Amino acid sequence: MVFKRTLDKLTEEKGILGCLLVDCEGLVVSESLGSGRKDPEEVAALAGMLTNFLEHWFGEMDGSPFDQCVLSTDSSSMAIRKVGCLYLVVFLKGSGLSGYMANIVTISEAVATIAMMLQRTCG
């Protein structure tokens, strides 16, 4: 419920279509995708698969942990940010980087909020 409020607030932002929080195994922790949009389970599974791949590659490439990525499609874009042991997946309007750049501060604020909540919950 604590995460849900932050996700709902992020989804209310102009240019953001929805978001969800997933764990490293691709399971939904909390979501705010709106009704009739994407299937949270499918999105979480994709995010889990992708982040596993990227974590592995980042480790091999320069030893650094995966932090964030932005994916662009022909119709929209999707940002994935690591928050503690979880991943925040945000769907944005417009392809390319413009949607992400326009909302980078808002997304970073949400990441900071979730990180703080995680710290308080998990210690």
Next chain:
Amino acid sequence: MLGGRVLDVDLLLEEREVHEVHDILLREAVRLARELEGEDFDVGKFEAQVDNSREYYPNPKFCKLPPTFCSANCPIEECVRIKMLSEIEILRQIISDYRRRIFQKVTSAPEGPPHPQRKIKKLELEDLVRKEGVIALTVKYPDGWRDMGKVKLSTVSSELTALLDEHLKNVGIGEFRAALLHLSVGTYIICKGKFLLGVLAAPFVREGLLFLWAKEAAS
């Protein structure tokens, strides 16, 4: 007053955290201002501007303590917490504005005839790999991938694009066009145009510009 938003979470911040958030935002705002206005940017003047922009009257939204006096019996006009939270609001607004201006500066096409300095030229791959800050690139040709530069990127690019091509569409996100990844060595972009191209560049190369270079070279 530049305005801004007070996030619910701000009200839960402890004193130490308020100072930390304020410092992080101030550093980020100064970094962006330098990027936008050059090294001549006057930090002192900027800090004074933030200070003067502050709305300095009791606002119960900032503080859960009684509206006039806090538990330490300080008058609200002298409350450091209120001062810091007001500045955090302002800094958020400034950062958002700077980011928007930087992005517009990099990407906006001029009205009327193209200005030679602002027009992005068609880049050949050899030109791209020689650009300052570009570490390596990889291109997919009909007969396979070709690496150029200091790092081999073909294997990961091939695996990542295969994964994204297969799954993004299935989930209803659309057809894969580009991916941007932040690494400690720099930024890595995969762009799908006429060619499939991956470029790794040093952190000082702005990602908006790198994206445009990659898009241009892949088209």
